[in-house]
Amino acid sequence: MHTLIASPFLGQYLVLRPGHVKGVGIPETRYEELRAAVDVGRPAPSWLNDAVTAAWGTPLPAGDLGDLLLVRDPSPYGYGKASWEINLGCDHDCGFCYLGEKRFEGLEWNDKVRLLTMLRDAGVLWLQITGGEALIDRQFAAAYEYANDLGIMVQISTNGSQLHKTRMQELFARLRPYRLTVSLYGATAATYDAVTRNRGAWDRFSRGLDASREAGLPVRLNIVISDENAHEIDDMVRLAEDRWSFPYQVFSNMSPTIRGEASPLASQAAKHLKPRRVFTGCNAGHTFFHVDPHGIASICKIGRDPSVNLMTEGLTALPRLGNIAESLQLRTGGCSGCTKVGICRTCRPLAKLYQEAGDNRSLYCQHGGYGA
Known part of the structure; x- marks a missing residue:
């Protein structure tokens, strides 16, 4: 089991330790240095040991870098x-x-x-x-x-x-x-x-x-x-x-x-x-x-429809979620023409569920007195 992970993340590069929230940000050049070091079997660079010690209080364990570090490849899909x-x-x-x-x-x-x-x-x-x-x-x-x-x-x-x-x-x-x-x-x-x-x-x-x-x-x-x-x-x-x-x-x-x-x-x-x-x-x-x-797959736990089926359509269907997300945020139905758009406290997919459940506006809508 690897001790560290080096990975792209939403335009950044991180070194992470499984089981810990805290991570270390690194530039792309050092991410590529780690990829190359693992590929050709070079030892861990000294800066990595220093970063690990500073972040988690213990030095990098002895051993081959390829056994200690998992380097994740970049993804073309942009999800994190x-x-x-x-x-x-x-x-x-x-x-x-x-x-x-x-x-x-x-x-x-x-x-x-x-x-x-x-x-x-x-x-x-x-x-x-x-x-x-x-x-x-x-x-x-x-x-x-x-x-x-x-x-x-x-x-x-x-x-x-x-x-x-x-x-x-x-x-x-x-x-x-x-x-x-x-x-x-x-x-x-x-x-x-x-x-x-x-x-x-x-x-x-x-x-x-x-x-x-x-x-x-x-x-x-x-x-x-x-x-x-x-x-x-x-x-x-x-x-x-x-x-x-x-x-x-x-x-x-x-x-x-x-x-x-x-x-x-x-x-x-x-x-x-x-x-x-x-x-x-x-x-x-x-x-x-x-x-x-x-x-x-859907945009979130609330906005579940429309969706894409990863098991039948594969990963290439995933980018459709971006357009689905934009369409689900449009203010339709009971939210059309709302005068409080700028101070609304409820996302549109959640408001839609409340409306389907009987539209008790006091529970989610400032027009109904909620949060007034």
Whole structure:
């Protein structure tokens, strides 16, 4: 397993250490120097050892540079980040889930390999593997290891239900993710199990977080607030700060499902609604994209239609996402002629889902009083 990755990234060049967010920017000339050194078997240049020591506090291990450093080739596609739902199946049944019905289905192993290879070839350096619940996919460990072998920096989004298992802790000790984003749904067994509709879920979750803290894994908590657990928000924050000492974010705004169903909105804790920041555009479809369990790529997790099927059309279809992204941001339907375009806090694809879910403007639109 390589110790370092050298890679192009959106017009820049980076040296990265798997399992760590921090990287080192280098000029193109030094990136090409590393490519040549690996190709002809030259030792590591002294500047690389100095950069590694400065960035991560330890010198470059002894050994052949080709064994220590993976140099990724440039990509003609211009993407740098992606997210992938390895499977939508989940062992929790939270009423506010934006995925709605979660069917356990996805690609077979050979197609997972093909998809991950396409992501690498598209230029993706940073990948979020999510679900459903990613860690319950029977091929998660193999897919995670293969992504690492390709020189992809992996973040995992999980409900934490599997982190107490020895095999998961051993996997992440051997191949450290650069981030584990774990959702927190309550501060007591009664509340947590009620929200997830899964008896014993709190016990498994808390043991997994304890094990992850002991192992020094890079966990970040997403504290999700609903009407069922809002009374424990202060206790959840205290758990994050005092018991586990993990960084955290608090999320309180529910959204419709990806199919425009309103069911998650019933779980909204109304007094905890927070105004979103003004939406000024994003790079979805241009430098970032999302892939569902069947290999269908869209601009993001929200704007899923139109899309391109990577498994049937191949990588050459991916650049169509740029035009799709531009078309999805056009203000049509309930947003046509809006007088608050310049201060709108909701991206157009998300507004469309709210409109399909019943157009309760108080939840997303400043005309409806939201964020006034």
